[in-house]
Amino acid sequence: MITVNVNGEARxxxxxxxxxxxxxxxxxxxxxxxxxxxxxxxxxxxxxHVDGIAVRSCQTLLEDIDGAHVTxxxxxxxxxxxxxxxxAWLDVDVPQCGYCQAGxxxxxxxxxxxxxxxxxxxxxxxxxxxxxRCGTYTRIRKAIKQAAHSLKGQGDKA
Amino acid sequence: xxHPFDLGAGGAVDKHQPDLSRRLFLKATAMTxxxxxxxxxxGACDLMDGGKAPSEVAMIPVGSHIMIxxxxxxxxxxxxxxxxxxxxxxxxMMIAEELDVAWDQVTVEQADLDTAAFQFQVAGGSxxxxxxxxxxxxVGAAARQMLISVAADHWQVPASDCVTDAGQxxxxxxxxxxxxxxxxxxxxxxxVPELTEVPLKDSQDFRIVGKxxxxxxxxxxxxxxxxxxxxxxxxxxxxxVFVKCPTYGGKxxxxxxxEIKALPGVQDAFLVEENDSRPSAGAGWWLAGDGxxxxxxxxxxxxxxxxxMLMSGVAIVADSWWQTQKARESLEVVWDEGRAGDQSSEGxxxxxxxxxxxxxxxxxxxxxxxxxxxxxxxxxxIDVEYxxxxxxxxxxxxxxxxxxxxxxxDGTMKxxxxxxxQLPAIAQATIANMLAIPEEKVTxxxxxxxxxxxxxxxxxxxxxxVWISKIVGKPIKLLWSRExxxxxxxxxxxxxHRLKGGxxxxxxxxxxxxxxxxxxxxxxxxxxxxxxxxxxxxxxxxNMRYKASKIPLYIPTGSMRAPMSNSHGFVFESxxxxxxxxxxxxxxxxxxxxxxxxxxxxxxxxxTDGVPLTGFNPTRMRAILxxxxxxxxxxxxxxxxxxxxxxxxxNNQPRRGMGVGCYFSHMGYFAEVVELTIxxxxxxxxxxxxxxxxxxxxxxxxxxxxxMVQGSVIDGLGQAMGLEVTFEGGAAQQSNFHDYPLIRMxxxxxxxxxxxxxxxxxxxxxxxxxxxxxxxALANALYAATGTRYRKLPLPIVDGVLETDGGNS
Numbered sequence: 014m015i016t017v018n019v020n021g022e023a024r025x026x027x028x029x030x031x032x033x034x035x036x037x038x039x040x041x042x043x044x045x046x047x048x049x050x051x052x053x054x055x056x057x058x059x060x061x062h063v064d065g066i067a068v069r070s071c072q073t074l075l076e077d078i079d080g081a082h083v084t085x086x087x088x089x090x091x092x093x094x095x096x097x098x099x100x101a102w103l104d105v106d107v108p109q110c111g112y113c114q115a116g117x118x119x120x121x122x123x124x125x126x127x128x129x130x131x132x133x134x135x136x137x138x139x140x141x142x143x144x145x146r147c148g149t150y151t152r153i154r155k156a157i158k159q160a161a162h163s164l165k166g167q168g169d170k171a
Numbered sequence: 172x173x174h175p176f177d178l179g180a181g182g183a184v185d186k187h188q189p190d191l192s193r194r195l196f197l198k199a200t201a202m203t204x205x206x207x208x209x210x211x212x213x214g215a216c217d218l219m220d221g222g223k224a225p226s227e228v229a230m231i232p233v234g235s236h237i238m239i240x241x242x243x244x245x246x247x248x249x250x251x252x253x254x255x256x257x258x259x260x261x262x263x264m265m266i267a268e269e270l271d272v273a274w275d276q277v278t279v280e281q282a283d284l285d286t287a288a289f290q291f292q293v294a295g296g297s298x299x300x301x302x303x304x305x306x307x308x309x310v311g312a313a314a315r316q317m318l319i320s321v322a323a324d325h326w327q328v329p330a331s332d333c334v335t336d337a338g339q340x341x342x343x344x345x346x347x348x349x350x351x352x353x354x355x356x357x358x359x360x361x362x363v364p365e366l367t368e369v370p371l372k373d374s375q376d377f378r379i380v381g382k383x384x385x386x387x388x389x390x391x392x393x394x395x396x397x398x399x400x401x402x403x404x405x406x407x408x409x410x411x412v413f414v415k416c417p418t419y420g421g422k423x424x425x426x427x428x429x430e431i432k433a434l435p436g437v438q439d440a441f442l443v444e445e446n447d448s449r450p451s452a453g454a455g456w457w458l459a460g461d462g463x464x465x466x467x468x469x470x471x472x473x474x475x476x477x478x479x480m481l482m483s484g485v486a487i488v489a490d491s492w493w494q495t496q497k498a499r500e501s502l503e504v505v506w507d508e509g510r511a512g513d514q515s516s517e518g519x520x521x522x523x524x525x526x527x528x529x530x531x532x533x534x535x536x537x538x539x540x541x542x543x544x545x546x547x548x549x550x551x552x553i554d555v556e557y558x559x560x561x562x563x564x565x566x567x568x569x570x571x572x573x574x575x576x577x578x579x580x581d582g583t584m585k586x587x588x589x590x591x592x593q594l595p596a597i598a599q600a601t602i603a604n605m606l607a608i609p610e611e612k613v614t615x616x617x618x619x620x621x622x623x624x625x626x627x628x629x630x631x632x633x634x635x636x637v638w639i640s641k642i643v644g645k646p647i648k649l650l651w652s653r654e655x656x657x658x659x660x661x662x663x664x665x666x667x668h669r670l671k672g673g674x675x676x677x678x679x680x681x682x683x684x685x686x687x688x689x690x691x692x693x694x695x696x697x698x699x700x701x702x703x704x705x706x707x708x709x710x711x712x713x714n715m716r717y718k719a720s721k722i723p724l725y726i727p728t729g730s731m732r733a734p735m736s737n738s739h740g741f742v743f744e745s746x747x748x749x750x751x752x753x754x755x756x757x758x759x760x761x762x763x764x765x766x767x768x769x770x771x772x773x774x775x776x777x778x779t780d781g782v783p784l785t786g787f788n789p790t791r792m793r794a795i796l797x798x799x800x801x802x803x804x805x806x807x808x809x810x811x812x813x814x815x816x817x818x819x820x821x822n823n824q825p826r827r828g829m830g831v832g833c834y835f836s837h838m839g840y841f842a843e844v845v846e847l848t849i850x851x852x853x854x855x856x857x858x859x860x861x862x863x864x865x866x867x868x869x870x871x872x873x874x875x876x877x878x879m880v881q882g883s884v885i886d887g888l889g890q891a892m893g894l895e896v897t898f899e900g901g902a903a904q905q906s907n908f909h910d911y912p913l914i915r916m917x918x919x920x921x922x923x924x925x926x927x928x929x930x931x932x933x934x935x936x937x938x939x940x941x942x943x944x945x946x947x948a949l950a951n952a953l954y955a956a957t958g959t960r961y962r963k964l965p966l967p968i969v970d971g972v973l974e975t976d977g978g979n980s
Contacts, residue, residue, distance in 0.1 A: 046395015110255025
């Protein structure tokens with residue numbers, strides 16, 4: 014029995030320790046917001062935060078996250094950065110089919126905790142692991158900058 | 172079979188399809204509200220909302236698409252499959268507009284497949300908007316009229332004295348008001364008005380249509396709420412994978428099933444035989460007829476056009492999908508590869524060269540004038556070869572379906588399926604055929620799809636899920652791996668062109684001779700492997716010959732976003748560019764000189780009521796070419812031609828170029844310009860893209876419309892800069908995104924300027940027509956920047972770096 018801490022809750026799972034975190038989240042814990050696109054960390058649809066760091070959950074094994082805190086798309090909005098990203102995503106009408114967007118948001122939120130005012134080059138780099146088949150990149154870029162601006166405004170007021 | 176999606180480029184369409192407005196009637200039932208909160212449609216959304224409590228307020232159906240609660244809140248059913256093209260938002264917008272409710276009073280739910288209640292539940296061909304705009308406006312207007320008549324009757328006043336506003340009926344002379352919620356129960360009892368006679372709003376009075384409305388599912392998408400086929404969960408469900416032969420059409424002879432069944436979590440493993448249950452043609456191409464298709468048509472000469480069937484393979488069923496994947500690693504199957512085993516890209520290329528050595532046999536388009544004589548008289552000739560590859564659809568959500576085959580109370584078999592097919596009526600009929608049950612026993616819940624692009628036109632993954640559920644006797648969630656998805660596609664077909672063009676002394680195109688080598692057999696091209704019409708070249712170049720040859724192909728091909736146009740657009744628009752540069756005339760002016768404004772192609776029938784099928788209209792194309800020139804600064808910047816003697820070595824400045832492409836497809840007109848720079852280290856930056864489109868008089872949802880154009884541009888750029896599927900032993904050599912590299916953030920343009928040129932024409936669709944021009948625009952800009960002509964897709968730009976300066980003809 015392995016205990017995983019997901020979105021602030023300790024969950025016990027009885028699974029092969031080499032099960033990828035992606036499938037623990039989706040099939041075992043019913044958290045289907047994190048998506049499957051490739052299974053080899055090429056597309057980024059499976060991006061979650063492990064102790065605040067963006068990781069590809071399809072290549073992260075259950076045994077690797079023992080004792081770590083996992084945050085998924087279902088809970089990232091509880092943080093100011095996550096909430097700001099989600100609000101910008103809505104405001105800019107980012108999604109097309111929407112399938113990649115949870116992963117995009119998780120990567121963007123992780124970037125904004127490290128780089129508060131990202132340049133285009135920062136965005137190109139940090140978001141390089143997230144594929145959007147529908148081509149929403151121009152709006153993702155715009156939403157990231159908008160979220161950064163909004164967070165800066167909140168920071169200035171604090 | 173004439174291709175249903177190639178409308179814009181002058182292709183044929185089934186002229187016998189029914190006029191939708193007669194079939195789309197409003198079914199007002201006598202059903203009144205039932206106390207206790209009855210939700211009327213138990214669709215996928217209900218299942219996946221984690222047991223959302225039914226509304227406390229009773230919902231009353233006023234027709235098939237509209238439910239009005241007693242408190243005045245409105246639920247609209249979005250009839251068509253949502254694959255990212257935005258119809259789940261835009262189609263209900265049209266109902267809401269004519270119903271005359273405020274958008275914030277509206278909740279949208281996805282409709283399930285219901286061939287009696289909803290017409291044309293299709294995602295494809297850029298057709299939802301032209302097929303359904305008028306019909307759905309009439310649905311909203313008819314319900315509004317019924318609500319007015321209840322109020323008028325209540326007040327004992329003429330209906331003509333009543334108006335509506337944001338969900339209320341108002342008696343204008345006295346100001347009395349009644350909300351739709353108070354009127355719905357009585358309205359639901361009324362007979363339906365004649366739909367063609369209900370008055371519609373003047374577009375000047377639109378308050379929803381033509382305003383930007385954000386995607387109705389966005390709040391769920393950004394918080395990870397269940398929405399997609401892959402998110403479906405059914406009690407008691409097991410997970411399955413279906414392993415097929417890498418060589419297309421191969422049959423599973425035996426496998427180490429006993430060993431697999433002993434692996435952790437595995438519930439069952441078994442062989443599945445090929446099953447062809449494709450239905451016969453129906454009243455419309457998106458519908459199925461009774462019975463099964465004649466296999467001789469589908470399988471002419473062993474070619475498998477439209478492989479919408481259960482293939483031979485091995486099913487593994489387990490407690491979790493991960494366990495099926497682990498078990499799969501140990502699976503050993505003996506396959507009979509079949510006839511596709513000899514097919515390879517190398518072989519195709521060799522066959523194309525052999526065909527080019529001989530005169531082509533098959534006439535594709537009727538000859539004009541005397542090409543050979545015109546070439547003799549030409550003062551300038553170009554003789555070039557173009558080619559484009561096979562492509563995979565690569566929807567980010569792999570193919571998936573959940574199915575539950577059970578017994579009805581009378582012991583007969585029935586099935587419930589959750590998936591996101593683009594042709595759900597065909598899927599239903601095929602499943603019914605396969606199980607030998609009536610269609611009414613097949614319930615299809617439509618889930619949101621993580622991309623379609625034409626891949627989900629096939630219902631193959633649904634058939635697999637259903638079959639496996641039938642065998643194991645429990646609900647099955649079937650999911651393809653990315654490798655399955657890449658290697659069991661029905662591919663955008665490749666092709667080769669040998670083109671000759673002749674110019675007179677004044678730089679006017681005199682002659683056009685095209686030998687197109689595609690894929691197919693004696694009787695027909697492989698699915699979607701035919702060539703488009705040459706568009707405006709036809710008739711504007713006085714001497715033309717267009718013939719074809721076909722390479723036999725036993726690997727399936729099919730429609731991908733803007734079928735045929737997505738590849739031939741690159742060829743024709745690059746070819747026109749070559750003529751322009753030979754004539755030393757800038758490529759936009761050259762096109763304007765060529766496109767005769769008096770040569771409008773005739774209309775050739777109606778798509779549906781109110782939607783004429785118009786042929787190529789030169790005025791519309793000329794207008795957007797002029798606009799895109801203006802908006803991009805084409806004539807001012809003068810970046811459209813290579814500078815003499817400029818190479819990376821002898822010039823310290825970045826090389827700059829602008830290129831244009833224009834195309835008419837899916838009834839829409841698009842002209843696009845790319846501006847790019849190439850640094851000394853050969854890194855390519857797409858500085859800007861300008862798009863001007865004409866899709867008629869009314870953009871339904873301007874937010875989504877701009878989004879769709881941006882997406883089309885990025886899709887096309889991504890195809891041009893790195894994508895190809897190659898074959899060896901009849902199997903695709905690519906398998907995942909490491910070797911099929913979809914475009915990423917860094918290679919996408921930062922600016923895409925989108926402008927819609929509004930003309931007084933019927934509004935047409937936007938899923939596809941913005942894609943074809945971007946590929947030649949990019950290739951032409953590359954020529955302008957480098958002086959090297961690239962005649963092969965994909966262009967040699969890898970991770971944003973131009974690999975060679977030597978051209979790739």
